[in-house]
Amino acid sequence: MACGSSHSTSQEAAGGPTRIEAGSGEVTPINDLQDLSWQQLQDVTFEDRYYEDIEEYLLFPAFGDSVKALAGQPVKIAGYVLPVEPGRYVLSANPFSSCFFCGGAGPESVMELELRDTTLLFYTDEWRTFQGRLQLNDSNVDKLNYILEEAEVF
Numbered sequence: 001m002a003c004g005s006s007h008s009t010s011q012e013a014a015g016g017p018t019r020i021e022a023g024s025g026e027v028t029p030i031n032d033l034q035d036l037s038w039q040q041l042q043d044v045t046f047e048d049r050y051y052e053d054i055e056e057y058l059l060f061p062a063f064g065d066s067v068k069a070l071a072g073q074p075v076k077i078a079g080y081v082l083p084v085e086p087g088r089y090v091l092s093a094n095p096f097s098s099c100f101f102c103g104g105a106g107p108e109s110v111m112e113l114e115l116r117d118t119t120l121l122f123y124t125d126e127w128r129t130f131q132g133r134l135q136l137n138d139s140n141v142d143k144l145n146y147i148l149e150e151a152e153v154f
Contacts, residue, residue: 032074033074033075033076033131033154034070034073034074034075034076035075035076035077036070036075036076036077036134037077038077038079038093038108038109040066040067040070041067041093041108041109041111041146042106042108043063043064043065043066043067044061044062044063044064044067044108044145045061045062045064046059046060046061046062046106046107047059047060047062048060051141053141054141058141059107060138061107061108061136061137061138061145062138063136063138067136068136070134071134071135071136072133072134072135073133073134074131074132074133075131075132075133075134075148076129076130076131076154077091077111077129077130077148078127078128078129078130079091079092079093079111079127079128079130080092080093080094080095080096080099080125080126080127081113081122081123081124081125081126081127081128082096082099082110082124082125083122083123083124087115087118087119088113089113089115089122090110090111090112090113090144091110091111091113091128091130091148092105092109092110092111093105093109093110094109095125096124096125107144107145108145108146110144110146111144111146111147111148112143112144112146112147112148113130113132113148113151114132114147114148114149114150114151115151115152116150116151116152117152120153128153128154129153129154130148130151130152130153130154131151131152131154132148132149132150132151132152133148133149133150134146134147134148134149135147135148135149
């Protein structure tokens with residue numbers, strides 16, 4: 001229970017920790033979130049595939065069973081924030097100098113953040129933990145293979 005609060009939530013009454021989003025009044029049960037590591041996301045292989053609509057070869061993912069099991073699940077993951085363009089961010093296992101875009105790391109080392117609050121600002125290489133729903137992408141060439149939907153700072 002928060003300091004100065006005289007009420008409890010049903011989750012607290014059940015003995016589980018909770019997190020209240022400032023200003024939203026929503027309570028997110030922490031127990032429902034799965035800790036996700038970058039190592040887990042390495043359960044993927046890639047093959048070159050030609051995409052006629054853009055006339056290029058791109059890496060096509062074949063997700064492993066352990067990653068497929070996480071699809072659509074609420075997760076939390078920590079990493080380095082990389083601004084892509086105003087209001088659009090990527091979370092990376094590596095800092096900017098050695099990330100997928102600049103340093104030769106693999107595409108499994110980055111995750112697109114679809115932020116609930118698009119007004120949030122982050123700095124390059126800021127280490128943050130996010131929670132959201134993991135989605136796997138093997139068809140939209142304009143998006144990364146891993147997407148964290150409804151992403152919020154944890």
